[in-house]
Amino acid sequence: MTVTPVTTTPPLTAEKPSASSIAKKKLSSPWASIAAIVLAVLWTLPTFGLLVSSFRPERAIKTTGWWTFFSDPTVTMENYKAVFGEEGGVNLASYFVNSLMICIPAVLIPMALATLAAYAFTWIQFPGRNFLFIVVFALQIVPLQVTLIPLLEIFVKIDLTGTFWTLWISHSTFALPLAIYLLSNFMREIPSGLIEAARIDGAGHVSIFFKVMLPLLTPALAAFGIFQFLWVWNDLLVALVFAGGGDEVAPITLQLANLSGTRGTAWQLLSAGAFVSIVVPVTVFLLLQRYFVRGLLAGSVKG
């Protein structure tokens, strides 16, 4: 038996182990537990170190290692105040808002367009259907880098540079092939009897779309939505090319990257800034990890 990764939903939660299997494990593999713990610590330590640092006073961060915090704990919120305040020149609040402004349409637009397109591909017969679907499918593998400069030239020509529109349009476009692929895979599993019954009742494509399809699609839409949200929130490349450096359009990742480039030793700002940018994706992940993993599996060739 083999597993097809794209359609698997990996359970992140463990199934309840039987008492005997635990006992067996404990007897046979103390080394296994130790190895697992070592790996888990190694993976957590870097983040933990920066998190601790973000609450330490600037002087302490710059003169002693974060591990000395435990022998000399002084906690301050100054760093977080500094990254949000205007006087430090960091002004993260503005960029945080920008990230949200970019993300919301950049998730909703491709979601809606892809649902329509996937519906047409799956449930309507029309000439050229298979060919067009293969083209859209193949476009998934086009690296963003190939498209950026010509797209930028177009945005310059129609005078959209330095606005959210460039990011909304480009992120939506880049997301479409994956979204269509994901949603049409899902739609194909919906029994055709449902659609035919609705058609016999005299429903047109529009009412079938809203009354039959949309409610059934929720899990697939959630999977894509979360994947796309995290993709856009975490993006740096597209923002660098289209958004410009100012606080009017640029997202939080861009400001964090700039800060790291220009003030690479200002760890009091970098540590707090990093955690402000991490809070949203980590929360989304923890709340919706089931859907996220599904989107991740399907979207793994994107970009």
Next chain:
Amino acid sequence: MFNTASTTPEKILQMLAALLLFAAVLGVILFIAARFGGKRGDKVVAWLYLLPTVLLLAVGLVYPGLRTIYQSFFDAAGKTFIGLDNYTTIFSDNDQLTVLRNTVIWVVVVPFLATAIGLVYAILVDRSRFESVAKALIFLPMSISFVAASVIWKFMYEYRPDQGNVKQIGLINQIIVWLGGKPVQLLIESPLNTFLLIVVMIWIQAGFAMTILSAAIKAIPDDIIEAARLDGVNAWTMFRNITLPSVQPTVVVVLTTIGIATLKVFDIVRTMTGGQFKTSVVANEFYSQTFRADNQGLGAALAVLLFILVIPIVAYNIRTLRRSEAS
């Protein structure tokens, strides 16, 4: 509405306006589509539904892609046709060869180590009491941005000069000092720095490998495992003869997927070293050549190279998937 919004209320207003405009476009499409019924109208409905998608993909992906391929045959300013010169540069210029060498190192090391670690960890925590927490710890780096991950690791690698009272604030250098060594400028020493950047990517991707492989491990039928247990098979034989063969197709998919992601790695290199100190890779070099060195032709050629390198990996991936679906 199409200008730059500068205050927060203006931004929110612009976003709402954009969403309204988009909703209006959708409304028009659905409204027209609703007038066409029956088999005849199907064709019209299909094209109406596909219209915005086709338009966006044609203008935003297909045309730019072709245009970049075309541009890759032109010089830095994009004016004079120079044939394959840009590609020759990539494969002969000393700096560009370093870029290629680094890219090869990345694409070989990251997928194998990330997948190996992910697989080992998935087996170690499988059915243990803390499985879900243990997995979340490894998986969390996957959800944060490459930029934030780079900041986290840059702090790990931080270097303070080796003088009198100066204490190390980066953990790695502190460990070196504790072990009696001298602090090292970790991100400047080549080729060490490339491997240290690779660590960041492995840190991110291991969670992905672990999650997918863990699902594959759980799909191995219980009776096979039980039978092997009854035969008194030890852990290593179990791994070699049962676990590994069962998850092999998945391993291939994970390897290739991480390989593609690694090929396009840009954020980590840019944030940690900016591609200096011989750490650049193709995706980063594309950005530097296009925007810093103003060499559009070479930038375009690097982008095309990236595209060409992705194709065989994806093709292999699809073939493996097909075969595992068939069996």
